[in-house]
Amino acid sequence: MQSPGSRILFSLALTCGAGLAAAPALAAMPTFTVAAASVTMPSGGNGTSSQFTLTSVNGYAGQVRVDCAYSVGIMGAKVPLCGIYVNPVSTLAAGKSVTGSLTVTPYGKTIAYDVVALNRETSRHTLPVLAGALAGLFVAGWRLRRGPRNWLWLLLTGAMLTGLTSCGASMSGTFPYTVTAVDTKTNARVSAPFTVTVP
DSSP states (O other), X not given: OOOHHHHHHHHHHHHHHHHHHHSOOOOOOOXXXXXXXXXXXXXXXXXXXXXXXXXXXTTOOEEEEEEEEESSOOTTOOOXXXXXXXXXXXXXXXXXXXXXXXXXXXXXXXXXXXXXXXXHHHHHHHHHHHHHHHHHHHHHHHHHHHOGGGHHHHHHHHHHHHHHHHHTSOOOEEEEEEEEEEETTTOOEEEEEEEEEEO
């Protein structure tokens, strides 16, 4: 036989349990996802495009800015440039998806908004090579005047210049990139990997 006190405690426990069971679950935060297709650059030095998809999750709706970039900072890597140069902002409705294109351009091809930055980068890498070339030619010319046996210096200078210019040659292989989507109001961001293959 239960005492009155234990019956009251049991009744309270049942009431609290029922209240907790009836309480609504916390709503999931609205967000979005982004994905991009891996691509292979065409032969002949032409650019290509990678399709990206933005998807609303948990009723998200808003303006999303999309961009892409090379994922690995290899010094001197002449990999393709990636970006959205026209209309980088997409409008995403609740429960919907939208698609767009990332432009992938071979290294060295100028793009309207990036011409100045690219020219600065090219000059920064070219000046040391030119300085080395001039110094090498000066030394080679000075030695050649001293006798025909110093043609070896001229050949050595040529080999050095060939090595310096070959270091700047474009790379072949498969390179990692990241597509990033950012909410223009909250700055919430998501990203996803994709690859660009240079034959």
